Amino acid sequence: MRADAQQNYQQLLTIAQQEFAEQGVNASLRNIARKAEVGMGTLYRHFPNREALLEAILRSSFDAAAVRARHVAEQHHSEEALMLWVSEITEFTYTHQGIIQLMMGAIEDLDSALHSSCVSLRAAGAELLRNAQEEGKARADLSGDELFDLIAALAWLKEQPSSGVRAERHFEILSRAILTAPR
Incomplete structure (x- = not known):
């Protein structure tokens, strides 16, 4: 995985973990992508659902x-x-x-x-x-x-x-x- 893709992956995991802890498992994926500073396409490339x-x-x-x-x-x-x-x-x-x-x-x-x-x-x-x-x-x-x-x-x-x-x-x-x- 390219360095920038790996960085995006880790950032998504970090933000998702925080959001799921605060909001529960139905936390907004859009908010996770926004806070991770990536687009929805990047989120779905790493995590299809x-x-x-x-x-x-x-x-x-x-x-x-x-x-x-x-x-x-x-x-x-x-x-x-x-x-x-x-x-x-x-x-x-x-x-x-x-x-x-x-x-x-x-x-x-x-x-x-x-x-x-x-x-x-x-x-x-x-x-x-x-x-x-x-x-x-x-x-x-x-x-x-x-x-x-x-x-x-x-x-x-x-x-x-x-x-x-x-x-x-x-x-x-x-x-x-x-x-x-x-x-």
């Missing part, structure tokens, strides 16, 4: 979350590792307003730019769940897909002004629904 731009920004975060799952599994009891990771992923989705809807759609859409990252993230959680289930610490009838659904629901609830204040209580209830014995 919103998902491609989000994927470029989130890929490293999703990869880090998958690595984090292995790390917490090595350092904590299975049930603690599972719930710590669930808490961290819920917080991650909360700080990226609106991302949970895209993630849930990307899981099912093989053509989504976010598909493989979301699938690997779900697989990391499923592995933590299996570890806890093998030790009898988590419900045996809960699947990795259902765990991901519960994380999505918890993240969505946390985003809602009327229920966000009860996020800690929601997490406690979720913990009791997942684990076989209260923490």
Whole structure:
């Protein structure tokens, strides 16, 4: 990639990350291009759609979350590792307003730019769940897909002004629904 094209690419990523953090995942692509001081054509040459731009920004975060799952599994009891990771992923989705809807759609859409990252993230959680289930610490009838659904629901609830204040209580209830014995 030419030096000026690489500079534009990095500038777009930097500005997009700021805009998505401030405005949520539906931030204006036109504003991102304007603040990055490039045209819409340049933005679309680098990122053909919103998902491609989000994927470029989130890929490293999703990869880090998958690595984090292995790390917490090595350092904590299975049930603690599972719930710590669930808490961290819920917080991650909360700080990226609106991302949970895209993630849930990307899981099912093989053509989504976010598909493989979301699938690997779900697989990391499923592995933590299996570890806890093998030790009898988590419900045996809960699947990795259902765990991901519960994380999505918890993240969505946390985003809602009327229920966000009860996020800690929601997490406690979720913990009791997942684990076989209260923490």
